[in-house]
Amino acid sequence: MQNKKAVTAALIVSGALTVVICAVMNFCLIPQIEASTQGIRCFDMNATGYTFEQAQKFLSLLSEEGRDVYLHSQLPLDFVYPAAYGVFFVLLIASLCGRFSVVCFFPVLLAVCDYCENICTIRMLRAESLSASLASFASFMTVCKSALMYVTFAVIILLIILKIRKKGKTRISGS
Numbered sequence: 001m002q003n004k005k006a007v008t009a010a011l012i013v014s015g016a017l018t019v020v021i022c023a024v025m026n027f028c029l030i031p032q033i034e035a036s037t038q039g040i041r042c043f044d045m046n047a048t049g050y051t052f053e054q055a056q057k058f059l060s061l062l063s064e065e066g067r068d069v070y071l072h073s074q075l076p077l078d079f080v081y082p083a084a085y086g087v088f089f090v091l092l093i094a095s096l097c098g099r100f101s102v103v104c105f106f107p108v109l110l111a112v113c114d115y116c117e118n119i120c121t122i123r124m125l126r127a128e129s130l131s132a133s134l135a136s137f138a139s140f141m142t143v144c145k146s147a148l149m150y151v152t153f154a155v156i157i158l159l160i161i162l163k164i165r166k167k168g169k170t171r172i173s174g175s
Contacts, residue, residue, distance in 0.1 A: 036063035047146035085113035
């Protein structure tokens with residue numbers, strides 16, 4: 001990578017932004033939303049997806065205050081979040097690879113799925129009556145996002161292991 005200082009700065013800024021947004025959403029906003037739903041998780045917190053009936057139940061239990069927090073605090077932050085973690089993961093993977101690689105595509109696709117999920121969530125929260133097709137597609141996007149998050153983490157962990165092994169072999173052969 002040509003400009004290591006710029007990449008390092010972008011990694012630090014995007015990483016810090018990712019952590020701050022994640023903390024605010026998970027420790028402040030999501031608990032406020034879920035407080036009125038008898039423990040039913042927010043749509044995007046269901047890694048394995050949800051059924052039409054579960055979505056209907058969540059929406060029927062969600063208080064007006066919870067809906068307001070979801071629409072006007074959680075989701076606006078959740079539109080910044082994919083950009084922040086997307087940049088962070090792409091730069092981290094590229095740094096670990098020493099260049100931009102095809103595996104940088106995973107966090108980009110992850111962010112796209114997250115945006116699709118967020119748009120579906122807005123539509124579900126604003127709908128007069130929930131359609132099964134919207135709930136099904138939103139759930140599918142949630143599952144895709146979750147799977148791609150695991151793939152992205154696995155790629156990063158694998159690249160870190162490979163980098164450590166390479167440094168270990170360099171030390172052994174250099175001794």
